Amino acid sequence: MENTEGKPLLQVLHGARLNSPPIWLMRQAGRYLPEYREVRAKAGSFLDLCYNPTLAAEVTLQPIRRFGLDAAILFADILLVPQALGLDVRFVEGEGPRLSPVLDGAGVGRLKFDEARLAPVYETVRRVKRELAPGVALIGFAGAPWTVATYMIAGQGTPDQAQAKLLAYRDPSLVDALMTKLVEATITYLRGQIEGGAEIIQVFDTWAGGLSEPLLEARVFRPTHDIVAALKSSHPQIPIIGFPRGIGLHLPRYARATGVDAIGLATGDDIQLAAALLPDGMALQGNLDPLALIAGGEALKHGIEATCRGAGSRAHIFNLGHGILPETPPEHVAELVRLVREARA
Numbered sequence: 001m002e003n004t005e006g007k008p009l010l011q012v013l014h015g016a017r018l019n020s021p022p023i024w025l026m027r028q029a030g031r032y033l034p035e036y037r038e039v040r041a042k043a044g045s046f047l048d049l050c051y052n053p054t055l056a057a058e059v060t061l062q063p064i065r066r067f068g069l070d071a072a073i074l075f076a077d078i079l080l081v082p083q084a085l086g087l088d089v090r091f092v093e094g095e096g097p098r099l100s101p102v103l104d105g106a107g108v109g110r111l112k113f114d115e116a117r118l119a120p121v122y123e124t125v126r127r128v129k130r131e132l133a134p135g136v137a138l139i140g141f142a143g144a145p146w147t148v149a150t151y152m153i154a155g156q157g158t159p160d161q162a163q164a165k166l167l168a169y170r171d172p173s174l175v176d177a178l179m180t181k182l183v184e185a186t187i188t189y190l191r192g193q194i195e196g197g198a199e200i201i202q203v204f205d206t207w208a209g210g211l212s213e214p215l216l217e218a219r220v221f222r223p224t225h226d227i228v229a230a231l232k233s234s235h236p237q238i239p240i241i242g243f244p245r246g247i248g249l250h251l252p253r254y255a256r257a258t259g260v261d262a263i264g265l266a267t268g269d270d271i272q273l274a275a276a277l278l279p280d281g282m283a284l285q286g287n288l289d290p291l292a293l294i295a296g297g298e299a300l301k302h303g304i305e306a307t308c309r310g311a312g313s314r315a316h317i318f319n320l321g322h323g324i325l326p327e328t329p330p331e332h333v334a335e336l337v338r339l340v341r342e343a344r345a
């Protein structure tokens with residue numbers, strides 16, 4: 001039996017059935033919390049906050065203190081990896097990330113992974129681990145190579161990241177070379193987080209949806225499989241949650257092809273269908289609509305009931321179907337936690 005140290009989230013990931021599902025929320029540290037906005041103002045920019053271990057550990061712990069969630073997720077960003085590969089990365093207030101685009105062989109050739117730039121993130125992990133309340137698990141994370149590549153190619157987020165798809169069709173060997181670098185850097189980065197004390201890893205593939213063959217296989221399944229296989233060989237005890245947002249009926253193939261231990265479902269996924277189709281024993285995470293959390297009241301109650309009912313007898317980790325939105329009233333999050341704890345108790 002694995003040592004789950006009395007942590008409900010680890011117990012569920014190792015196959016236990018609990019009366020009520022453990023709960024954490026994607027983007028649980030963030031702008032909807034006044035205490036986050038205060039620390040963020042003190043830090044200067046968002047990236048300054050990510051690279052400041054004292055302040056990053058503080059904002060990681062804020063939602064745990066306020067809501068008593070079952071897991072802390074490291075405060076950082078998926079775009080720190082392109083920065084460690086040498087790209088200029090900025091976050092423009094109210095607009096989102098801006099990167100110097102990588103569009104040709106020379107651009108890919110210039111990418112050199114400098115792990116030392118991520119040392120402050122490992123220090124954040126160590127600090128959080130020291131201060132974490134008993135029973136609370138620590139989640140580390142990275143972007144999946146495809147999702148990170150879409151930002152490196154477009155230089156920003158767009159409604160569909162079509163530019164990256166087009167490049168993947170037009171110049172597959174260029175995108176192969178880019179993804180090879182991302183896979184290697186991501187393995188090193190996640191191992192660093194695990195060595196620092198991360199107990200679970202989540203791989204965010206926000207832009208996995210809407211891909212068809214052969215892109216799905218080459219850009220989502222294979223690189224994620226390579227990362228999972230590398231982590232399983234060095235750290236077999238660390239559960240890995242995949243979040244392939246929006247891949248719908250490709251979920252069972254994703255689960256089998258990548259070797260992840262659990263699936264994070266997106267808002268539009270049918271949790272009941274996923275419970276029926278995914279490999280036996282695989283835990284499901286999700287997938288309340290973040291807008292139902294903003295709405296609160298009956299919408300929130302019904303959303304929680306439908307989610308828990310849909311999970312049925314599956315091992316279930318309660319979460320949203322995507323990140324918490326800045327407009328979310330913190331009291332609704334407190335209400336959510338209370339209702340989920342009552343759900344099946």
Ligand code: CP3
Pocket residue numbers: 025026027028029030031040046073074075076077078079091095096097141143157204206323
């Ligand atoms: O979940 C957590 O609380 C941990 C920290 C975390 C952040 N980003 C902090 C953040 C995690 C796990 C991420 C992942 C991430 N970052 C993803 C994948 C998950 C998803 O949401 O789809 C992506 C695509 C990014 C890239 C990114 N970071 C974008 C596109 C933006 C701008 C959009 C926005 O919400 O402003 C960010 C900024 C960001 N990352 C913020 C936070 C708290 C807001 C920055 C601020 O404080 O101004």
